[in-house]
Amino acid sequence: MASLLYCDNLHGRWHFQEIRAIFLRRYMLQYTALELFLAGRSAIMFAFADTDTVVKVVDHLPRVGVGVKYGLPQSRKASLMLPRQLFKHSDMPQKWQRREISNFDYLMFLNTIAGRTYNDLNQYPIFPWVLANYTSEKLDLSEASNFRDLSKPVGALSETRRKHFQERFSNWEDESIPPFHYGTHYSTQAFTLNWLFRMEPFTTFFLNLQSGKFDHSDRLFHSMAEAWEHCQRDTYDVKELIPELFYLSEMFYNNNNYHLGKRDDGAVVGDVVLPPWASSPEEFVVMHRQALESDLVSCQLNQWIDLIFGYKQRGPEAVRATNVFYYLTYEGTLNLNAIDNPQIRESLEQQILNFGQTPVQLMTDPHPPRHSIMTMSPLIFQPCQDDLCMLMKFISNSAIVHISANTFPQLQQPLVLSISQNLVFGLNRWNNNYIQPSAQPSSLNASINDRTATPNAEYPVTVDPLLAFGNPSQPVPKRHLGDAFDQRLQITSKNFVATVDCRSIIACGYPDYSFRVIDTETATVRQVIYGHGDVVTCLARSETGLFSDCYIASGSLDCTVVLWHFSQVHQAIAGEYNVAGEPPAPRAILTGHDAEITAIYVSAEHGNVISGSKDGTVLMHTTQGDLLRRIVCNDLTLNATVRAPPVSNILMSRDCNIVIFYGTEYIATFTGTGRQLNKPAHKSAEKILCATLSRDGEYIVLGTENGRISIVRLFPLQVLQTFPQTDSATRSIALSSNQRFILGGLESGAIVIFNVDFNKWHFEYKQRYIHR
Incomplete structure (x- = not known):
């Protein structure tokens, strides 16, 4: 590349086609870096000599901008937008206010936009301390006294410490250095690594920082209660949290058995000591995350955002809020390129590295608060007169084996895709303007035809006009998937995936060992893909945006899993370079199973593929094809000769x-590192035929052979509600994009739709429901 004559520390190569987003980044407080986000959800940060070089490099890169995932424009100009411009152009703040995204997701967005990156330990993402109780036996998340005041900086929560910092600021006399309250910012190399040093690669980074040895045992992160106490008492320990404390239970285990020494009080440093209200790191993470998502945090999180990213970060408002940091932590205070003396420049660079870096100021006005949960879900405390929304019957009577609820309001035509066992599919129109009536008939025997007698009645789904009338023995050609499947296979939901816009169905099970991409408008086969040595038994699609590419994973009787790249633009499995007309090419071939593949889950966000086989084996690979681990449910594997039941479904x-x-009876939950959460595995009272997860990952929706749909809390596995029983088995299940409707495909050839409001099982409201 003409822009760069040489490159230091080169350690990899990446295709331009892999780039999904490009962000302008600060390095040493100067905008001389770029961070590239790749299709596999990894990110690489490049630091250049000057800003002019950054502009030249961007000119050579693909025009991907920063992508629709961030609610931002896609253009080369967008790649060079400053953080304030990106924040101004994004719709994420409005989504957070409307409670369409979680507090965690919004904080990650703000950190990403403001330049906080996992690739720079001095600019690591910042999260708030939200709890003020790490010592009680029980934690009541509806009690305000258990929460920290988010309107104040963490250094000013204690009145004694606040006065100390204010006196430092008021009595500062050095004319060459502006006065400050805090000498270091929250995110420094030392602070970040002290949270994470029990895990690689952070262990190596930590040892390098400490000259090859662990720090003194009394200074190592040892206890959550102690860490919080220091943050209230010590003037040198002013720090906020990192995202991992809200999702990564492994950071609390000393799994590598490092010798971390003894403290002065004789205590051996090993696993992190957790609060009494958490029986395990997994429970701590769940409750810590619940605290972050609580209404008590939601209603004042905007005030913390003002301190970290907003108008109280700098200037007179920062002084009034006791929120001023050392001057070298702020951008724009120093131009390193203007300093000719190499010794002075190196000294200043080391100070910038050691004192941390204040996030970019994203706004100069107060951040709007989040809407109340009662505004968004005003009926959650009122008993629902009828959970049933509607029952839609198809004339063919063939079981509905697959449902995709592509009901996103951004789509020009939101649809519910239904596929029946006779391979007839329906494109059923979804009505996003549907409002639940105050009262409805309660009988599940009522069909859509019975209800249309009501004048001007509206329903969430309108049956596909091509399937509404006709002869059930003669399928409509424009709604049939074509060739029959291999007779050895039982057709299930796992035989199909659909694109987000329902333009294509990808189907497997054909006797010629292929799977096929089928155009839904014409029911013609757009592409036939061969990649296995036997019949393809199951498919999975990675999460994706409305207009983004995704991964497709295929599993087969030949015991392999093959990973493919699906191009949204071309509506086809892509070749090696994602160019139109190329033959499809696998991105990875995953091996390790000794029996046919029965279930797959693929995540582009986490860069992994989880596959299960008929003999009960579950393997996790990376999307590059490397085997990470085998996930074992010990209580279902009795001995070396008796294996667990077949893996029937995998969710993450x-x-x-x-x-x-496992089979139709057992459910087991695990962490991403394979640690089993529920022991022993939960045995269901009914045979489970299908399942899906709510968007927030807190609830599992199950469909059973007895025609029941139930909602189960993921941690712990607890049944919260079972909807009225239908007249036949539930073969497939889906959730609408707004998470307000559950759609079940029945053995009788009908779709049943239930109303649901997951808010009513929120931990803060369960006591209110108990008394109703």
Whole structure:
């Protein structure tokens, strides 16, 4: 590349086609870096000599901008936007206010936009201390006294410490250095690594920082209660949290058995000592995350944002808020390129590295508060007169084996895709303007035809016009998937995936060992893909945006899993370079199973593929094809000759909590590192035929052979509600994009739709429901 004559520390190569987003980044407080986000959800940061070089490099890169995932424009100009411009152009603040995204997701967005990156330990993402109780036996998340005051900086929560810092500021006399309250910012190399030093690669980084040895045992992160106490008392220990404390239970284990020494009080440093209200790191993470998402935090989180990213970060408002940091932590205070003396420049660079870096100021006005939960869900405390929303019957009577609820309001035509066992599919129109009536008939025997007698009645789904009338023995050609599947296979939901816009169905099970991409408008086969040595038994699609590419994973009777790249633009499995007309090419071939593949989950966000086979084996690979681990449910594997039941389904939340279904009876949950959460595996009272996860990953929705749909809390596995029983088995299940409707495909050839409001099982409201 003409822009760069040489490159230091080169350690890898990446195709331009892998780039999904480009962010302008600060390095040493100067905008001389770029961070590239790749299709595999990894990110690389490049630091250049000057800003002019950054502009030249961007000119050579693809025009991907920063992507629709961030609610931002896609253009080369967008790649060079400053953080304030990106924040101004994004719709994420409005989504957070409307409670369409979680507090965790919004904080990650703010950190990303403001330049906080996992690639720079001095600019690591910042999260707030939210709790003020790490010593009680029980934690009541509806009690305000258990929470920290988010309107104050963490250094000013204690009145004694606040006065100390204010006196330092008021009595400062050095004319060459502006007065400050705090000498270091929250995110420094030392602070970040002290949270994470029990895990690689942070262990190596920590040892390098400490000249090859662990720090003194009394200074190592040892206890959550002690860490919080220091943050209230010590003038040198002023820090906030990192994201991992809200999702990564492994950071609390000393799994590598490092010799961390003894403290002065004789205590051996090993696993992190947790509060009494948490029986395990997994429970701590769940409750810590619940605290972050609580209404008590939601209603004042905007005030913390003002301190970290907003108008109280700098200037007179920062002084009034006791929120001024050492001057070298702020951008724009120093131009390193203007300093000719190499010794002075090196000294200043070391100070910048050691004192941390204040986030970019994103706004100069107060951040709007989040809407109240009662504004968004005003009926959550009122008993629902009828959970049933509607029952839609198809004339063919063939079981509905697959449902995709592509009901996003951004789509020009939101649809519910249904596929029946006779391979007839329906494109059923979804009505996003539907409002639940105050009262409805309660009988599940009522069909859509019975209800249309009501004048001007509206329903969430309108049956596909091509399937509404006709002869059930003669399928409509424009709604049939074509060739029959291999007779050895039982057709299930796992035989199909659909694109987010329902333009294509990808189907497997054909006797010629292929799977096929089928155009839904014409029902013609757009592409036939061969990649296995036997019949393809199951498919999975990674999470994706409305207009983004995704991974497709295929599993087969030949015991392999193959990973493919699906191009949204071309509506086809892509070749090696994602160019139109190329033959499809696998991105990875995953091996390790000794029996046919029965279930797959693929995540582009986490860069992994989880596959299960008929002999009960579950393997996790990276999307590059490397085997990470085998996930074992010990209580279902009795001995070396008796294996667990076949793996029937695999789900995973964004927090990497994994749900594995063995046969039709057992459910086991695991962390992303394979640690089993529920012991022993939960045995269901009914045979489970299908399942899905809510968007927040807290709830599992199950469909059973007895025609029941139930909602189960993921941690712990607790049944919260079972909807009225239907007249036949539930073969497939889906959730609408707004998470307000559950759609079940029935053996009788009908779709049943239930109303649901997951808010009513929120930990803060369960006491209110008990008394109703």
